[in-house]
Amino acid sequence: MTQMTFARAINSGLRKSLENDPKVILMGEDIGVLGGVFRVTDGLQKDFGKHRVVDTPLAESAIIGTAVGLAYRGYRPVVEIQFDGFIYPAFDQIVSQVAKLHYRTQGAVKMPITIRVPFGGGIGSPEHHSESPEAYFTHTSGLRVVTVSNPQDAYTVIQQAILSDDPVLYFEPKRRYHDKGEVDEGTDIGSALPMDTARVLTEGNDVTLVAYGPLVKTARDAATAAADEGISIEVIDLRSLSPVDYPTVEASVRKTGRLVVTHEAGQSGGLGAEVAASITERCFYHLEAAPVRVTGFDIPYPYSKVEMHHLPSLDRILDGVDRALGRPNSLSGLEG
Numbered sequence: 001m002t003q004m005t006f007a008r009a010i011n012s013g014l015r016k017s018l019e020n021d022p023k024v025i026l027m028g029e030d031i032g033v034l035g036g037v038f039r040v041t042d043g044l045q046k047d048f049g050k051h052r053v054v055d056t057p058l059a060e061s062a063i064i065g066t067a068v069g070l071a072y073r074g075y076r077p078v079v080e081i082q083f084d085g086f087i088y089p090a091f092d093q094i095v096s097q098v099a100k101l102h103y104r105t106q107g108a109v110k111m112p113i114t115i116r117v118p119f120g121g122g123i124g125s126p127e128h129h130s131e132s133p134e135a136y137f138t139h140t141s142g143l144r145v146v147t148v149s150n151p152q153d154a155y156t157v158i159q160q161a162i163l164s165d166d167p168v169l170y171f172e173p174k175r176r177y178h179d180k181g182e183v184d185e186g187t188d189i190g191s192a193l194p195m196d197t198a199r200v201l202t203e204g205n206d207v208t209l210v211a212y213g214p215l216v217k218t219a220r221d222a223a224t225a226a227a228d229e230g231i232s233i234e235v236i237d238l239r240s241l242s243p244v245d246y247p248t249v250e251a252s253v254r255k256t257g258r259l260v261v262t263h264e265a266g267q268s269g270g271l272g273a274e275v276a277a278s279i280t281e282r283c284f285y286h287l288e289a290a291p292v293r294v295t296g297f298d299i300p301y302p303y304s305k306v307e308m309h310h311l312p313s314l315d316r317i318l319d320g321v322d323r324a325l326g327r328p329n330s331l332s333g334l335e336g
Contacts, residue, residue, distance in 0.1 A: 001184050007040045007177040009151035010116075012185060013158035014041065014078065018048050024162060025070060027054045027063055028080030028116075037082055038118060038177050060090035067113045068097055076112045076162055084119040084171075085128030091136070098167045099142030110165040114158070119147075120214040120264050121296075121311050122175030124304040131301060132265035137169050138242040138274070145242040146195050147171035149216035151181035153239065160195040168195075171241075173214035198245035200252065204234035207321050208252040210261045210275060212238040215312060219262060222317040233321065241271055249275065250282045257288035258324040262312050267295040294320035 004012065017024045026041060032055040035042030045053035056063050060081060067077035081087045087094075094115070101109050121130035137145050144166050148154045154172070161168040193199060201216070202223050211219035216237045223233040234252050238244065253259050259279055261272035276291035294312045302310050322328075 001182045003180055004151055004183050005177065006151050006154050006172075006179050006181070007038055009154040009181075009183050010040050010158055010172065011042060011044070012183070013155040014044060015047075016185075017076075017078070017159050017162045018044065018052060021076060021162075023075045024078060025052055025054065025075055026078045026080070027056050027067065029056055029058055029063075029082045031055060031080050036080060038174065040116075040172075040177070041080070060086055060088075061093050064090040064093035064098065064113075064115070067115075068093065068101070068111070071111050071113050072109065076114070078114040078116065078162055080116045082118070083125075083129045084117055084131040084133055087117060087133060094137070094143070094167075094169075095140045099140050102166070103142060111167045112162075112165050113167045114161045114164075115167070115169045116158075117169060117171050118174040118177075119171045120173045120175060121301065121307050122214065124307070126303065127301040130307065132263065132296065134169075134171055134241055135265060135269055135271050138271055142167070143242060144168040144196070144240070145171070146240050147173065147213040148239065149173065149176070149211075149213055149237050151179070151183045152187075155183050155185065156187055156189060156192045157195045157239070159189045160192070163189065164195075171213060175214055176217070179217070196240040196243055196245060198239055198248040199237045200234060200248065201237050202233065202235045204232035204256065206232045206256055207258045207260055207324050208234050208236065208249065208256045209317070209321065210236045210238055210249060210259065212241065212263065212271075214264060215262050215317075218312065218314055219317060222314050222321070225314060226318060226321060231321065231325070238275075244275065244278070246278055246282065249279055253279050253283045254286045257286055259287070259291040260294060260317070260320045260324050261291065262294040262317055262320065264296045264311055266298040267293055268298050270295055289324050289326060292320045292324045
């Protein structure tokens, strides 16, 4: 086991994939000499060369279009979208081409493309640099969408994504890049927890709390704080946003009878709504209260001085737990 940061764990996973398969190619803006804005690809161009770690022009649509051509030729391109809000120029390529080519060709063409997207807030950046665009892509059939919350998953899931013959959007919570954790670099990827499987992080009996990406740590902190008041929260790291591992969430809600879902993205049309609706359909007679969503507000991303009021905090998540339990609280009029 090695102690490393979240960013370093992704770097190590990319390095392993480059070593194992000469068809793996990395592409993105400033990922080579600079090592990326967040230094996630630091040192990879030096060790594998400019033909395998490619600095691209500032043109996201062209980056994805090039990846499509490489995938047609049998390569496994891994592209970096420098910031979440920069993905929109490539949106048409992703949802109109990448997501549909396998189906359109009746399986003749595979699209083993991994699209790395640093996402979420908490780093003091404005709009276009702190977005949470995951729901756009979970709505699009033909795409796998995953996000990780700890260094070990960061290391294993990036390799699983690259090995997948399906296109994968791999969302990286940028405010967690410097978080440290133990990573087993000897992990057998084939025997690791599949990337489309949720993980129960803490077991509980009173409320099921579902989170993903940057808010998993906050959710675990909320569970610890709630335990001081005698409330037992079961925390689930969703990990895969499309497809969602509903059996794991369903089994938990059948036990607890209550569901709280949290994410940084705005509430309207967010993934939390889909999870709440699906679990209501599956567990209607087991629910003791309506599911609760604790999310970002339905506003353009705010200025850095007030972003922490926009992002779900430990207190707001605990308020959501109180609402699910029918307990009085000081934030009961706050939506989102």
